[in-house]
Amino acid sequence: MKVAIDLENLEELVLTTMNNNIKSVVESQVEKIIRKKTDESVEKIIEKTVSEKFENYVNDYIMNTKIKTGGSYWSDEEEKEYTVEQFIKKELKDRLESKTLKVKSRNSSYTESVSFEEYINKQFDFDEMIKNDLDKFMDDIRKQVNKTMKEVFDTSTKNMLSNSVLSILTANETYRQIENNIKCIADKRE
Known part of the structure; x- marks a missing residue:
């Protein structure tokens, strides 16, 4: 048994099929976009028209x-x-x-x-409203004072401890030897 396949027109068939598929997909997407935009436009027009008609009805009722x-x-x-x-x-x-x-x-x-x-x-109840605002104001001031006091205390304690530690170090013999060695290096003495 012998089978012969003629593929001369295969490229043309593939191109035609692809073009038809692409055309179909593009048409479908364009149709969806047009439908969506049309629905949005119609919805806005309907809302505007209903709002105007309702406003006219209410105004007419009030006036007449x-x-x-x-x-x-x-x-x-x-x-x-x-x-x-x-x-x-x-x-x-x-x-x-x-x-x-x-x-x-x-x-x-x-x-x-x-x-x-x-x-x-x-x-x-104005008394309650004022009391609430005043309580909030006083609470904010209290928090700010506490924060400032903590910062001042932390800074003061840090400076005091740094001075104390430095005094202890300078009293130490090892520190004085290191300091003298640094002076010797800076003065180029041996």
Whole structure:
């Protein structure tokens, strides 16, 4: 049995196959990148549009929605009609002029009128805030004083010990011989 293989067109087949594979891979990657960028752009556009529409809706509600106050069986106040914006401005003006706020009591659903000062004092414990800041400040100073004292003590102790050790060494006979030998070398004496 004899088998004959004709490889004349093998190079051309390999090149064609490789070009097709490369083309397919590149197209796939480009498609993924385009899809990703398109999704990101669409998401941003949708978020922006929704935000703008919501803002327009809220603004329209505030500017145009009518609310009625007073005129009920339980109220002596005459019935009035306001937009939400007008009502907010009216209430804000009333509160600033009267220097009081209506707040809910902590333990019940009833409201009570309190002055701005009372409200701020209830919301913030200034004594505690100042005490905490002062404690932190004093603690920082204490740490800095301790650090400085330790550095001064360490330096002083080191200098004192160095002088003491040097005094002990100079009193020693071996040290004096070494010192004399060094002088001899420096003076070129023998």
